[in-house]
Amino acid sequence: MSASPIDRAAQATPKGLARRIRGLSDRAIAWLFVGPSIVLLLAVNIFPLIWTINLSFTNFKANRLREAKFIGLRNYERILTDTDTWNSMQATAHFLFWTIFFQVLIGFTLAYLINKKFKGNDMWTTIIVLPMMLSPAVVGNFWTFLYQPQIGLFNYVIEFFTGVDSSSFSMIGDVNLAPWSIVIVDTWMWTPFVMLICLAGLRSIPDSIYEAAECDRASKWRQFWTLTIPMALPFLMLAVLFRGIENFKMFDLVVQLTGGGPGSLTTLTSIDLKREAFEKWRTGYASAYAVILFVTVFGLASIYVKALNKVKER
Amino acid sequence: MSGFFKGLLRFRRSAWEMLATILIALGVFMLMQPFWMVAFTYSFIVTLVGTVMFIIVSHFPE
Numbered sequence: 001m002s003a004s005p006i007d008r009a010a011q012a013t014p015k016g017l018a019r020r021i022r023g024l025s026d027r028a029i030a031w032l033f034v035g036p037s038i039v040l041l042l043a044v045n046i047f048p049l050i051w052t053i054n055l056s057f058t059n060f061k062a063n064r065l066r067e068a069k070f071i072g073l074r075n076y077e078r079i080l081t082d083t084d085t086w087n088s089m090q091a092t093a094h095f096l097f098w099t100i101f102f103q104v105l106i107g108f109t110l111a112y113l114i115n116k117k118f119k120g121n122d123m124w125t126t127i128i129v130l131p132m133m134l135s136p137a138v139v140g141n142f143w144t145f146l147y148q149p150q151i152g153l154f155n156y157v158i159e160f161f162t163g164v165d166s167s168s169f170s171m172i173g174d175v176n177l178a179p180w181s182i183v184i185v186d187t188w189m190w191t192p193f194v195m196l197i198c199l200a201g202l203r204s205i206p207d208s209i210y211e212a213a214e215c216d217r218a219s220k221w222r223q224f225w226t227l228t229i230p231m232a233l234p235f236l237m238l239a240v241l242f243r244g245i246e247n248f249k250m251f252d253l254v255v256q257l258t259g260g261g262p263g264s265l266t267t268l269t270s271i272d273l274k275r276e277a278f279e280k281w282r283t284g285y286a287s288a289y290a291v292i293l294f295v296t297v298f299g300l301a302s303i304y305v306k307a308l309n310k311v312k313e314r
Numbered sequence: 315m316s317g318f319f320k321g322l323l324r325f326r327r328s329a330w331e332m333l334a335t336i337l338i339a340l341g342v343f344m345l346m347q348p349f350w351m352v353a354f355t356y357s358f359i360v361t362l363v364g365t366v367m368f369i370i371v372s373h374f375p376e
Contacts, residue, residue, distance in 0.1 A: 080355045089354070093346035292358050296345060299338040299365035306331065 049294075056288035063281040075288035085289070087264060088272040094179055095186070095254075095268060096247050100240055102187040107194030108236065112228075114195070115202045125199075132192040140256025143185045147171040147257075172258050178265050182254050186247065194239045201235025202228070230314075237308050241301065248297055269293055330371035337364030 003011070010018070024032070056075055060068035079085050114125055131139070146154045147170070155166035171181040205228065213223045251270040254260070260267035273293070277286035321329025341361030344353040 076358065080358055081351075083351070086351065086354050089346050090348045295358065295362050295365055296342055299361050299368065300342055302365065302368050303335045303338055306335070 052287045052290055055284050056291050058284045060284040060287075061281050062277075062283040068284065071284070075285045076292070078285065079289055079292060084264065085269075085272065088267045088269050091179065091264075091266060092248065092268045095182060095250065095266075096244065098180075098183045099186045099190070099247050100243055102183065103191045103194045103243055104236060104240060106187065107191045107239065108198045108232075110191070110195045111198035111202055114199060128195060129192045131189045134189070136189070136253040137256050139185065139189050140253045143181075143188075143257055144172065147181060149173075173262055175262055175265055178258055178262055182257055182266055185257060186250065186253060189253070190243060190246075194243065197235050197239040197242075198232060201232035204235075205231045234308060234312050237304070237311060241304050241308065244304075245297060245301065248293070325374055327371055327374040327376050330374060331368065334364050334368035334371055337361070337367065340364075 013021075055068070057070055057072060058068035059071050059075075110128060114121060114128070143154075146152045149155055149167045149170045152166075152171075154171065155169070158164060158169075159166040169177065171177045171184075209227055209231075210223060213227060218226070249270050250268055251274065254266055254268055255271060258266045260271045264272075269289075273286055273289050276282050276289060318329050318332065320326075322333065337360055341357050341359075341364055344357035344360060347353060
């Protein structure tokens, strides 16, 4: 009988090393396996975080050779009294609120419809999911063409439905429409993601519960509000958490679409941060900015996860 | 309401977590609201206190 690969490996191990490994406890072997992951986590996540916090108290500039000087809380003071930063926070809040609102509303509706048994169900799911598979840079680029006042399809569709002249408005150039233009594109791209999570939630509800509700003569409307929504709620909340964190750091799509304009109307915090760090090279200032954003997202995610656990326990 | 204050005095987790949650939510609102610059200036310290408090009190007994 031929030896198994494990036996062959054991035979090939030098005697001294084999004796040493045999002497290790289960806990030590566990550490041996987990150790590399912990080291990697420390090197890639924890160390940069501590370094960023450290830099946020200095006037360090990454493109200058001079040594960084400790300036205390001055970077934080500058950021939190800067009206441009305040404006970009408001732009981010507008973007976050409306994208999540529309994505959850449309995503859940689509999931509810797709969950019904009908012919071509799978084909429709695939078609709806397509935008999510595209690169944000590509989506940003082709939506700039769709938004063109002269040749863009979007303006013609609006003209067709409302009668407003297609060349009379520019989605990207108008100060009132530009914040909505990025909301529309993000909603178009990421609604399928919310739909998929909601679909998973709806499919996890057993049919027997609806059958029991039918026996109790509960109307469809009542079934929706007392069964479907509460049972799909943890999934909905998870979708909101994912999209909230993702949209808080939205960058590529908006840069390709509007470049932060007109003026600084669609300059989200991530775009502002990138400009401070890699265009103005104010590394210390940008580090303080990043710390503020990190604490905000971390705090929000903490209370959100707590709420999610409470909903799951019900 | 009195139960909430009793919980705070007895270092109960739920009461302190509630307080931390209120602080975080208030801090984020202050950060993103378009009405008052002073609120924006003090938003970070409120969020930071709330977040640190949340991490600490999540180890309190139920």
